[in-house]
Amino acid sequence: MSTEKPLPVIDHDSTPYWEAARQGRLDIPLCGDCGKHHFYPRSVCPHCHSDNLDFDTVSGRGEVHTFTIARRPAGPAFADDVPYVVALIELEEGPRMMSRIQTGDPEKVHIGAKVEVTFVKANDEVTFPYFKLT
Amino acid sequence: MKNGREPVVVGVADAPLEDGKFVTKASVLGHAALVAKAAVEEAGLKLSDVDGLLTAGMWGVPGPGQLATVTLGEYLGIMPIFVDGTNIGGSAFEAHVAHAAMALREGYCEVALIVYSSDQKSLRSRNLGGRPSVLSMQHETPFGMPTPVGGYAMAAQRHMHEYGTTSENLAEIAVATRKWAQLNPEATRRDPLSIDDVLSSTMISEPLHLLDCCLVTDGAGAIVMTTAERAKDLNTRPVAVKGYGEAHTHWAIGEMPDLARLLPAQKAGERAMKMAGVSHSDIDLVEIYDSFTITVLLSLEALGFCKIGEGGDFVSGQRTAPGGAFPMNTSGGGLSALHPGMFGMFLLIEAVRQLRDEAGERQVKGAETALVHGTGGTLSSGATVILQKD
Numbered sequence A: 001m002s003t004e005k006p007l008p009v010i011d012h013d014s015t016p017y018w019e020a021a022r023q024g025r026l027d028i029p030l031c032g033d034c035g036k037h038h039f040y041p042r043s044v045c046p047h048c049h050s051d052n053l054d055f056d057t058v059s060g061r062g063e064v065h066t067f068t069i070a071r072r073p074a075g076p077a078f079a080d081d082v083p084y085v086v087a088l089i090e091l092e093e094g095p096r097m098m099s100r101i102q103t104g105d106p107e108k109v110h111i112g113a114k115v116e117v118t119f120v121k122a123n124d125e126v127t128f129p130y131f132k133l134t
Numbered sequence B: 001m002k003n004g005r006e007p008v009v010v011g012v013a014d015a016p017l018e019d020g021k022f023v024t025k026a027s028v029l030g031h032a033a034l035v036a037k038a039a040v041e042e043a044g045l046k047l048s049d050v051d052g053l054l055t056a057g058m059w060g061v062p063g064p065g066q067l068a069t070v071t072l073g074e075y076l077g078i079m080p081i082f083v084d085g086t087n088i089g090g091s092a093f094e095a096h097v098a099h100a101a102m103a104l105r106e107g108y109c110e111v112a113l114i115v116y117s118s119d120q121k122s123l124r125s126r127n128l129g130g131r132p133s134v135l136s137m138q139h140e141t142p143f144g145m146p147t148p149v150g151g152y153a154m155a156a157q158r159h160m161h162e163y164g165t166t167s168e169n170l171a172e173i174a175v176a177t178r179k180w181a182q183l184n185p186e187a188t189r190r191d192p193l194s195i196d197d198v199l200s201s202t203m204i205s206e207p208l209h210l211l212d213c214c215l216v217t218d219g220a221g222a223i224v225m226t227t228a229e230r231a232k233d234l235n236t237r238p239v240a241v242k243g244y245g246e247a248h249t250h251w252a253i254g255e256m257p258d259l260a261r262l263l264p265a266q267k268a269g270e271r272a273m274k275m276a277g278v279s280h281s282d283i284d285l286v287e288i289y290d291s292f293t294i295t296v297l298l299s300l301e302a303l304g305f306c307k308i309g310e311g312g313d314f315v316s317g318q319r320t321a322p323g324g325a326f327p328m329n330t331s332g333g334g335l336s337a338l339h340p341g342m343f344g345m346f347l348l349i350e351a352v353r354q355l356r357d358e359a360g361e362r363q364v365k366g367a368e369t370a371l372v373h374g375t376g377g378t379l380s381s382g383a384t385v386i387l388q389k390d
C-alpha cells in the first residue's frame, strides 16, 4: 500500500478554492441570489439552487463543531501523524469544513473551541487549510 | 383493502461462517448463488421462478464489476424482468424490500430475490486507506479522516457534548449485543464481554473504542419475497411486509445536517410505521444496524423509541439484552455476530427467523411485529421495514 498521503484530485468546481489556498486565502463560494456561503464548492447553490455563484474570501475564523482524535491512522500514510485531530470547523460565515487542528496537545481540543485557519504546503500545487486554536 | 398482492417474505438463507470467514469454498458470486438457491428452496420455489432480482455490493473493478444485478443474474442463469441495484450502503437491503414490495403490489414481478455476498475478510480486501480523494472527498480524505469510524466518532462526540451521553452508555449496547451473540451458535464473537472490557479496549478514533466498532467478516444472505396469494401454495410460513420507508441526507459526515440527530432514520421510520399502522408499543423486537454503538443510540432516538438525547438512559441497565424490556439485535448484530461490509441483509434475516419462531435459544417469545432499520454510508442513509407474523 502506498505510504504517500492522498492529495486532492482538483476539479473545475474546486480549482479556485485550491488556487486561493495556495496563495494563503480561504475562498469559498458565495451565492449572488440567497446571499449564503457554502462549502464544499459546487456549481449550484445547495441552499437555493441558484447558479449565480462567486468565490469570496472569508475570515478564516470559526469554531470546532465536532472532532475526533485519531489514535489509529487512516491508512499507513498517516501513521507518523498519530495521534492527530481531524475536526469539523464551523466557519463564522456559516459553512462547515473538514480539516486538521494543528496542535501539540490534542487533549486541548474541545467542541466550541475558537480556531483560525493556517496554511500548510503539501507541494507546489496543493496547500491545505488547517486550523489552530486561538 | 386486500387483493392478494400484499408482499410477504417466504424464504431466507445465510452462509455459514467460521472465525468470520466462509466455510464453503466458492467465489463471492458463488456464495451469492448458494444462499439464493437455499432461500428460494426454503420457500418451496426454484431459482427459475425468480423474475425480480435485487442486489448491492461493494463490488468494484477488479471484481464482479459495478453492474451488480447484471453480473449476478448472469451467474444465476436467470433473466429478471424487474431489477434494482440501489446502493445506499448497509441499508440498501431494507430499501430493496421496499422496492420489491412495490413491484409485487403493482404486478411488476411475482418472485423477488434480494441477495448480498462479500468475501472481504477472506480476501483481506477491506480498504483502510480511506475514500478516493475525488469530488466531495477531496475535502475530507487528505486530512486523514479515518473511514468510516471517524465520521461516527464525530457524531458520538457531538451527542456527548449536547446530551451528556457517556462511553459507558455506548458500552451498554456492545455488552447487551454480545449477550445475544452468546445465545446464537452462528455468531462470530461469543466470549463474555463487560462494560469495562469495552472501555479499556484500544481507542480507535475518540471517543470510539475498538469494541464500539462492528466486526469485519465475510457473509452472504438472501431473501425471497412474493405475494400473499402466491405464498398460500408454498411450503413456508410467510412474514408480511407491512410498512417501509427510506431516506438519505448526505454522503460526507461534514455535510450531515445535525450530527447528533439521525434524520434518515426519523424520516424512514415515521413513514414505515404510519404505513403499517403500528405504534411503538406494538413493536416486539427491533433489529437496528450496529456498525458502531453510536449508530444504535442515534437510531433508537430518531425512530422515536425515546426522546432525542435520552438514548443513553434508554439503553442503560442492559435493557436491550436477553431478558431485558427491549429485545434488540437478537442475532448478536454487526458488533458480535457478523459484519460483511453491508449488514442490513442480516437484520432482515434475523427478524424473519424470530417472527417464524425459529431463533432457538435466543427466540423472543411471542414476537409478532418487528421493526428493522438499516443505516448506510456515514450515517447517510436509512431504511426501515416493519415485518409481521402473518
Ligand SMILES: [Zn+2]
Binding pocket: A031, A032, A033, A034, A035, A036, A045, A046, A047, A048, A049, A050
Ligand atoms: Zn443560494
